[in-house]
Amino acid sequence: MATTLTKAEDRTAVGHAARIAHVSKSFGGPEGQQLVLDDITLDVAPGEFVTLLGASGCGKSTLLNLVAGLDRPTAGSIETPGGRPALMFQEHALFPWLTAGKNIELALRLRGVPKSERRTEAERLLELVRLGGAYGKRVHELSGGMRQRVAMARALAQDSQLLLMDEPFAALDAITRDVLHDELTRIWRETNVSVLFVTHNVREAVRLAERVVLLSSRPGRIAREWTVDIEQPRRIEDNAVAELSVEITEQLRGEIRRHGQH
Amino acid sequence: MASTDTKPDDLAGLEAGLDALDAVQVRRTPVREVLLRKVLPPALAVALVITVWQLLVEAQVTDDYKLPSPAAVWNSASDMWLQGTLLEVVWTSISRGLLGFLMAVAIGTPLGLLVARVKFVRAAIGPILSGLQSLPSVAWVAPAVIWLGLNDKMMYAVILLGAVPSVANGLVSGVDQVPPLFLRAGRTLGASGLRGTWHIVLPAALPGYLAGLKQGWAFSWRSLMAAEIIASSPDLGLGLGQLLENGRNNADMPGIFLAIILILFVGIAIDLLVFSPLERWVLRSRGLLVKN
Numbered sequence: 001m002a003t004t005l006t007k008a009e010d011r012t013a014v015g016h017a018a019r020i021a022h023v024s025k026s027f028g029g030p031e032g033q034q035l036v037l038d039d040i041t042l043d044v045a046p047g048e049f050v051t052l053l054g055a056s057g058c059g060k061s062t063l064l065n066l067v068a069g070l071d072r073p074t075a076g077s078i079e080t081p082g083g084r085p086a087l088m089f090q091e092h093a094l095f096p097w098l099t100a101g102k103n104i105e106l107a108l109r110l111r112g113v114p115k116s117e118r119r120t121e122a123e124r125l126l127e128l129v130r131l132g133g134a135y136g137k138r139v140h141e142l143s144g145g146m147r148q149r150v151a152m153a154r155a156l157a158q159d160s161q162l163l164l165m166d167e168p169f170a171a172l173d174a175i176t177r178d179v180l181h182d183e184l185t186r187i188w189r190e191t192n193v194s195v196l197f198v199t200h201n202v203r204e205a206v207r208l209a210e211r212v213v214l215l216s217s218r219p220g221r222i223a224r225e226w227t228v229d230i231e232q233p234r235r236i237e238d239n240a241v242a243e244l245s246v247e248i249t250e251q252l253r254g255e256i257r258r259h260g261q262h
Numbered sequence: 263m264a265s266t267d268t269k270p271d272d273l274a275g276l277e278a279g280l281d282a283l284d285a286v287q288v289r290r291t292p293v294r295e296v297l298l299r300k301v302l303p304p305a306l307a308v309a310l311v312i313t314v315w316q317l318l319v320e321a322q323v324t325d326d327y328k329l330p331s332p333a334a335v336w337n338s339a340s341d342m343w344l345q346g347t348l349l350e351v352v353w354t355s356i357s358r359g360l361l362g363f364l365m366a367v368a369i370g371t372p373l374g375l376l377v378a379r380v381k382f383v384r385a386a387i388g389p390i391l392s393g394l395q396s397l398p399s400v401a402w403v404a405p406a407v408i409w410l411g412l413n414d415k416m417m418y419a420v421i422l423l424g425a426v427p428s429v430a431n432g433l434v435s436g437v438d439q440v441p442p443l444f445l446r447a448g449r450t451l452g453a454s455g456l457r458g459t460w461h462i463v464l465p466a467a468l469p470g471y472l473a474g475l476k477q478g479w480a481f482s483w484r485s486l487m488a489a490e491i492i493a494s495s496p497d498l499g500l501g502l503g504q505l506l507e508n509g510r511n512n513a514d515m516p517g518i519f520l521a522i523i524l525i526l527f528v529g530i531a532i533d534l535l536v537f538s539p540l541e542r543w544v545l546r547s548r549g550l551l552v553k554n
Contacts, residue, residue: 068450069450070446070449070450084450084452085450086450087446087447087450089443089446089447091443093443093444093446093447095444095447095462095465095466096548096549096550097465097466097468097544097547097548098465106451106453106461107451110451110452110453110457110461111452130274130277130278131281138547138548138549139548139549140548140549141285141549142285143280143281143283143284143285144284145277145280145281145284146281146284146285154451158450158451158452175280176280176284179273179276179277179280182273183273183277186273
């Protein structure tokens with residue numbers, strides 16, 4: 001399909017949206033240090049969509065926090081040449097004292113966008129997530145799916161080249177999640193942003209990503225990665241998605257089983 | 263096409279449908295319902311109290327210099343009104359109370375922010391600040407009179423000592439209750455340090471801060487009344503507290519009742535007219551006011 005090819009060709013420009021090199025992270029506790037991430041090396045190319053997949057305790061959220069700059073690695077380095085990455089959480093994290101539009105405008109303001117341009121830009125971003133009429137809506141007046149779309153618009157307002165997503169759809173119902181998958185794919189292709197998406201849902205990972213990276217647990221290490229050669233737009237029910245999901249799930253279960261053996 | 267995927271237009275339509283199904287309906291209560299549910303019950307309660315009062319007077323449960331009739335209190339009020347002193351007395355106290363309260367806000371707010379955000383300051387004066395809340399401000403009247411003399415300064419000192427801890431503590435608990443997620447979201451958007459405090463911490467702490475302001479006003483008013491009752495002097499101008507004290511000196515029970523009712527009335531009125539609407543507006547705009 002033509003669009004898929006264009007996407008791949010965009011990447012001819014050398015560089016990376018994120019370069020994670022030999023990153024380790026341990027947290028100090030009363031019983032000594034606990035290693036959470038062990039020697040993670042991962043590049044995200046400009047415009048690439050990568051999902052980080054793993055069971056509980058694989059440190060995937062920790063890794064995302066490190067890339068977002070909310071925490072520092074114990075060892076190794078992280079580069080994000082496109083500036084401070086945008087981050088979306090499982091909870092929408094929209095500020096309830098602001099309207100949907102003003103939430104986006106706050107992000108624009110903190111980015112340094114002049115006041116005169118903020119309103120127009122906020123409305124453009126709301127249009128992008130198909131919430132054109134929601135500018136003046138309060139957060140509590142929006143449904144769960146709408147809140148996550150506003151959160152997506154706010155993240156995009158940072159104009160970062162890298163969008164980090166920490167299980168952003170985990171709390172949504174299946175129908176809404178499905179629609180948001182389509183929406184995210186569309187927006188990713190329209191904006192050419194790079195996405196690093198964390199999930200424990202194998203099918204979601206395969207549905208969305210160009211590359212799926214499987215992390216082992218305790219400590220988190222890169223166990224294996226897959227390139228997903230299925231044309232977009234995909235459906236979560238597609239046979240190709242299901243087949244790859246089965247293969248990845250097998251591997252994931254293998255990783256989990258190792259923890260029961262000692 | 264590898265799959266029977268949704269066409270872009272279908273997706274937009276599907277999404278519009280979902281939004282319409284899921285969107286939360288916000289309903290405003292009609293005025294009649296507000297009157298019926300919020301105004302009628304307290305009005306009935308007041309009417310009941312006055313009726314019982316009148317019945318007690320008519321049954322002559324005690325001497326009439328101890329329990330004046332509602333009519334006597336009313337006459338005492340209308341006498342003052344005709345002399346033109348009623349509003350003056352009320353205004354003397356309200357203006358003192360509000361000015362003192364505003365000063366308490368101006369001092370308590372930065373103090374609260376400092377305690378909330380600086381660990382050392384919190385460890386140093388946090389416990390003292392919450393302890394001060396349980397100290398009745400009457401206790402400050404004696405030293406304030408000795409230090410500052412019988413004047414307005416002393417009144418304001420007593421108000422501040424009563425209200426500043428409430429305002430500061432309200433802000434501290436407001437800041438403590440800010441969800442960590444908001445702070446993380448703020449930091450990823452680039453709001454840290456002072457910008458984070460201004461754009462994220464303060465607005466997020468607003469409900470707790472307002473509760474502190476409300477309590478701060480109650481403490482201001484109480485402190486002022488204590489100061490006015492204890493420290494009366496002709497130089498001070500007649501406030502509600504002095505009105506009460508004059509009533510005692512003249513054995514004028516209707517005057518005492520009138521003063522008490524006015525003190526209560528002002529306290530309730532400021533709360534109902536200023537703080538409650540403010541608090542409700544903040545909570546409603548955040549979807550925190552749940553109606554059943």
